[in-house]
Amino acid sequence: MENKCAIKMENITKRFGSVVANNAINMELREGEILSLLGENGSGKTTLMNMLSGIYFPDEGQIYIHDKPVTIASPKDAFDLGIGMIHQHFKLVDLFTATENIILGLEGKLDLNNARKKVQEICDRYGFDIDPDMKIYDMSVSQKQTVEIVKVLYRGADILILDEPTAVLTPQETEKLFAVMRNMKADGKSLIIITHKLHEVLEVSDRVAVLRKGEYIGDVMTKDADQQSLTDMMVGHSVTLNIDRPMPVNVTPRLKLEGLTVFDELGVKRLDNVSFTINAGEVLGVAGVAGSGQRELLESIAGLYPITSGSVTFYPPEGDTPQEMAGKDPMDIRRAGIAMSFVPEDRLGMGLVGSMGMTGNMMLRSWRKGKGVFLNRKDPEALAQRIWQELEVVTPSTNFPVRRMSGGNVQKVLVGREIAQQPSVLMTAYAVRGLDINTSYTIYNLLTEQKMKGVAVVYVGEDLDVLLELCDRIVVLCGGQVSGVVDARTTNKLEVGALMTRVGGGAAENA
Amino acid sequence: MRKQSLFHISKRDTLPLGKALLIRGGILLLALVFCGLVTTLLTGQNPISVYGTILSGAFGTSRRIGVTARSVAILLGISLAVTPAFKMRFWNIGAEGQTLIGCLATTACMITLEDKLPNAALIIVSLIAALLAGALWGFLPAFFKAKWNTNETLFTLMMNYIAMQLASFFIIVWEVPKGAGKIGIINQSTRAGWLPEIGNAYMLPILIVAIMTGFMYIYLTYSKHGYEIAVVGESQRTASYAGIKVDRVIIRTMVLSGALCALMGFLLTSGVDHTLTTTIVDSRGFTAVMVSWMSKFNPFIMIASSLLLVTMDRGASEVASALSLNHSFADILTGIILFFIIATEFFITYKVTLRKNSKKEA
Incomplete structure (x- = not known):
């Protein structure tokens, strides 16, 4: 071992009730390297990192920082040890500037001028692209993330942990982030990046550590790994990455959206003149950076969000007269008589x-x-029994609180119920978020099965690879507007990624 | 090296029901032993005799048993009344006022209509007036909550004071004799508007609350309304998603809660005390909140909780006179027992382990 260890974790165990989130993990981060922590959702990556940042305290085990045994009992301890974590959810004050946010909570005399200089210095050194005087509310998601990173650097962190930083970024922004990460590494910082996207792992890291179901599976040098070998480590056995996508048959319009516009409680426009058609017998993907209006779109259609103007017209499968849905709860x-099923993002x-x-x-x-x-x-009990068996839900009984089931089982219960309604429209929001690969495929197959039954399926997703493989057409949202509708079989990630950041777009519907 | 905390707290799996009951029983026993210790240390009395006095105070004679049972019924009734609202996570701490306004409406009918209606009609009119008054006291905070999302805790609390002030005002209007500042026993000679007795003076309220207990259990467990209340209490977004009209459920449930509280008020004035004072409810509107939560909204467990609290309270008076201790002493014991009971929940949900001396010097 040529390098010293920035972090060494020895036999770290963390339990939540009967669930062992981390079981006797031994892991190390060498100084000046980028380590990818890879694992499916629910494999314990975030829990492990939260113990480094002082949010959780390990039940067993010992942590060493720069070869010294330490106790990290609070985020402040972590910060004193030079560990900075960038969480998935930003904690910034919208009305403050970047600089003000960065020095917020620091002790000592308030010297904005000096602080601004120092922030600018950090930005120049690593190639961050933010203006220290810009207000947070004017910033894009990626700029906000940058502020979070600069914040921990400003506070002198030399070990950075990034928790799924690319989940909210477009492919172009991801590239930029990786460039900055390499700069930090060149400056001697040690970094851990949590992700479950394989190509990113291969692109940015020096070494990959894999977790599976709370166990440390092992680590490999990135140069010796490829997508297949990493997937095998992550899942435990070989899986094909292909989703079965039959050609749609009998495609007919089921829902027509026309000029749909909605405002939220604060009067901010969330959907702006959205028009497209949802077809029966098709899986329609909805892509977009987080918060581009996906939630508002589905909830408007479901009658849960007040529609300011525009129409949602339902064309019944039997060919009866179309019905207007806007304004209905x-x-x-x-x-x-409209059989609409909805798998919302917020399951519980x-x-x-x-x-x-x-x-x-x-x-x-x-x-x-x-x-x-x-x-x-009686009937619900019978349905519960059926879903329990058919979808192999792991639960002790049909009366066991669903809150205490694992994420995958919760989603099976929800999707199972919605499909059992025999819908003519099935809308899903982030249907596989947090699920392991096997459960994800179960869900993909269920959706495809519904499509072949002539259901109009809407799939709002965040993973472009899946959107491109599962859907027939993809609507791209950007800032509440439709920036394009593309054929999922002929488009590629770059095109969709570009649409995700281009307001208006101007691409014609090609249905 | 930084110090580590001595204890480590982690969440445990659900305990099997039997084991959980065993823990609860054990803790209750422990509480009694601890209370005994406190008693001996503070007063020099033999704890056994204090417990004995409490029990004889509550159950010593058939009259005492009757009074205790009736008090249990009233407290239980108010606890049942507040339960649907709490199950809906609507923080109704206005049961005191809702009950009092029921007493006031009943009193108003009994006094103003004494000689104008036959007795049966008077009782029915009083009952309806009480139910309407309680329903209004429940409706107002619910309506403002549903429409403008006002804070129901403050709102219901304030409604208590309004009820209290109204009661004070009308007590002076109707005071007997003039200048006494109180009403005394209403219609003492004619007994107009008094609830009839079934068997003895205690039976009718007990029967009514017994029926109410069964009704509330069925309402919460097997009715559509009960389901709606449970879903709204868990998440209003889920409720809207399932097509439940949240505003309507909130208002409907609070109207029911208020009316049932007022029904207890009606029983107090027309069937138990036959008077109106500003303290007639005697904080049972607040005690009921504790009974409801302590029993986890289960009507049958509420019977036991009410019984425990009423026994301690009734016994307190006896302790005060028989052993010449202060009345507050039994309150101290009640407090200790409640503390133990509530603390039990923590140990049932979490596991506390002593941290082993994990670090060996490297």
Whole structure:
């Protein structure tokens, strides 16, 4: 071992109840290297890193920083040891400038001028592209992330941990981030990047450490690894990366959106004149940087978001007269005989009731059907039993609170229920977020199955690779506008990535 | 080297019901032993005799049993009334006022309509007036919450004071005799508007609350309304998603809560005390909140919780006179027991382990 260790973790174990999030992990980060921490969602990457940044405290084990045993009991301890973590969710004050945010909470005399100079210095040294005097609310997501990184550097961190930094970035912005990371490395900093995107791992890191289900599987030098070998390590066995995508048949318009415009509670325009068609027998992907209006789009269609102007027209499968859906709430939509299923992004906060079991959650869709004032528990119970078996949900009973199930099982319950409604429109938001690869494929297959049954499937996703392989067409949103509609079979990541950052776009619908 | 904390706290799996009950029982026993220790240290009394006095104060004679049972019924009734609102995570701390306004409405009917209506009609009119008054007291905070998202805790609290002031005002209007500043027993000679007795003076309120207990259990567990309340309490977004009209559920549930509190008020004035004072509810509107939460919104567990609290309270008076201790002493014991019971929940949810001396000097 030629390099000293910046971090060494010895037998680190962390449990949450009966769940072992990290089991006797031994890992090290050498000084001046970029280490990728790779693992599926739920494999314990973030938990492990949170123990370095003082958010969690390990149940067992010892951490060494620069070969000295340490106890990290709080974020302040971590910060004193030179560890800086950049979380997925930024913690910035919108009304302050970059500099003001960076020095926020630091002790000592407030000297903005000096601080600004120092911030500028850091930016120049590593090639960050931000203006120290810019207000946060004027910044793009990637600029906000940059401020977070500069913040930890300003505070003297020499070990940086980035938790899925590329999840919110376009491919172009990701490139920039990687360039900066290489600059930091050249300056002697040690970096850990958490990600589950293989090509990024191969591109940016020197070494890859793999976690699977809370266990440390091993590490390899990046130059000796390729996508297939890393996938095998991550999943534990070989899987094909191909999603089965049959050609759509009997494609007919099911939902037509025309000039859809919505404002949020604060009066900010969230959807701006959005028009496109959702076809039966097709999987329509919706791509966009996080917060481009995806949530508002689905909730507007589902009757959960007030529509300011525009129309959503439903064309029934039987060829009856079209129906207008704008202005209807979910109950009106159901009463109008429109079978719409919706798998929302916030599973436990919107799609399910966490404290109830599978049966109680099945009732969310059928509670009105009981006789008189009483509930019918029999049918939901039967449905719960069926989903439990067919989708192999891991739970001790149909009354076990879904909140305590793992993310993948929670999603199976939700998707299972929504598909059981025999929908004519099925909308899903980030349907595989947080799921392991096997469960993700189960979900992809279920969606494709629905498509072949003639359902209009909407898939809002964040992983471009999946969007390109699963969908038939992709609508790209940018800043609440449709910046393009592309054929998923002929487009490529660069084109979609470019559309994701181009407002308006001007691409014609090619359906 | 920095010091490590001595204890390590981690969340544990759900305990099997039997084991959890065993822990709870054990803790209760521990609480009693601890109370005994405190008693001996502070007063020099034999704890056994203090407990004995408490029990005889609550259950010593058949009259005492009757009074205790009826008090349990009233407290239980108010606890049941506040439960739907709390299950909906609507922080209704206005049960005191909702009950009092029921007493006031009943009193108003009994006094103003004493000689104008036959007794049965008077009772029915009083009941309806009480229910409407309580419903209004529940409706107002719910309506403002649903429409403008006002803070229901402050709102319901303030409604208590309004009820209190209204009661004071009308007590002076109706005071008997003039200048007494109180109403005394209403319609003492005619007994107009008094609830009839079934068997004895205690039975009717007990029966009514017994029926209410069963009703509330079925309402919360098996009815569509109960399901809506549970979903709204968990997440309003989920409720909207499922097509539940959240505003309507909030208002409807609070109207029910308020009306049921007022029903207890009606029982107090028409069936138990036959009077109106500003303290007639005796903070049971607040105690009920604790009963409801301590029992995890289960109507049947609420019976036990109410019984425990009422027994301690009734026993307190007896302790005060028989052992010439201050009335507050039983309150101290109640406090200790409650502290133990509530602390139990922590140990049932979390596991506390002593940290082993993990670091060997390298």
